[in-house]
Amino acid sequence: MKIGLDVGSTTLKCIVLDSKENIIFKSYERHYSQIKDKTVAMLKQVQHELDCEEYVEISISGSAGMGLANSCGIPFVQEVYATRIATGKLIPDADVVIELGGEDAKILFLTNGLEVRMNGSCAGGTGAFIDQMASLLNITPTEMNELAKDYDKIYTIASRCGVFAKSDVQPLLNQGAKNNDISASIYNAVVNQTISGLAQGRPLEGNIVYLGGPLTFLSELRKSFDKTLNTKGICPEDSLYFVALGAAYMSQNQKLNLDFVISLIENYATGGEFHSSKALFNSEEELEQFKLRHEKEKVLYSNPDEYTGNAYLGIDAGSTTVKATIIDEA
Incomplete structure (x- = not known):
């Protein structure tokens, strides 16, 4: 066994x-x-x-x-x-393996020797990225896949970093873009990140195999790869288990x-050395001095029920929140 x-x-x-x-x-x-x-x-x-x-x-x-x-x-x-061992045994005629994991992504070129391209410390374009984008849309990854089946247009979305992607997606939501279009655009961003960031100009051709959770569970992500690469990739049985x-x-x-x-x-116990930043305050006295110093600067408030006269309304419509305040003439 x-x-x-x-x-x-x-x-x-x-x-x-x-x-x-x-x-x-x-x-x-x-x-x-x-x-x-x-x-x-x-x-x-x-x-x-x-x-x-x-x-x-x-x-x-x-x-x-x-x-x-x-x-x-x-x-x-x-x-x-x-x-490589599992692919060679189960799909011996494979030329390229594209594997997307939870926080890593890799391409294995199997023709004329093995060449491997992997992402670095950034999880852009991986399962974690897709989860983050689904959370932003307030849907599950499965629901995102269903929405992506019926889209009208593709928007440009950064996928190298979740922060940059959010700065692209949030304005689209604010402007009323359909979740179907955003979902398909997110998959397209993952494809672009994988091809441009990992393949780096080397052609992805021949028999292409899709492995890993995102490519197993998300049919529309596979279709996005197929469309961009002009191919029909293979997502084999037990694609989750090749490693x-x-x-x-x-x-x-x-x-x-x-x-x-x-x-x-x-009985396994992890261990390691961790570095931390210096404390902001060396004593309770320093903390109290900080509080007293900052308490000197305060916004003055008046009771609106007792005020008469001109008032001025200010509204801040941000990317994710709306803030409003009213001030008097004084």
Whole structure:
């Protein structure tokens, strides 16, 4: 029995293969940064649902899995290599892999050797970006996908940064743009970010494979890629699990006692050094002096029920809020 765990930035995936490398268990869920607890629960679920052997072959992969694997002495498989192994085994004629995760994005060029392009520290154009934009529209990502099926026009929206994208989307909302058009425009922005930011001029051609949560769950995002690339990409069965599958395929070095592995993970503790800024105030006295200094400058208020005379109304219609005030002649 082989177990592959993909500990991603936002989700946890598990694959279990039998002796003939058939999938006998798979699970996908968000971990909400509770990586240790979710991993233990998932492995216990494997034990409960399957007639597990005492010793299993197990490997961990994923962008958030290295620390867990190294601390617990569990073999680690780099996620790009795991993706390549799974793709080569299941889709041997693939030329390009486009994978969008929760907070990362990557393109694997498989023809004439392996070349990998990944995003840096910014999560622009990933699942987190799509979640943020859906929240701005006050809808779910699933509802956004449905809205994008019926659009009339595409707007230009920045996707390299959620802050810049919000500054593009908010005026559109204020001006009455349809959510259908904005939803489709957000997907188009993700496509542009992936192609321009990662491919960087290298053609995306041949058999293109779509992997990762956003490209699995959002059909209109796949269609946006297809339209821009003038192709028909492949979103294979188990597209959510290719990294976990690759880790399972690579679980061949040693067998570990599954109960012992679960115990190691249960006792896993993260550690690190953190730097913080200096305190704003060194004492309660400094804080009180600050308060007294700022309390000297106050806006004077009058009772409007007792005022007679000219009054002046000022309105600030901002991007997300409206503020108003009235002042007298004094």
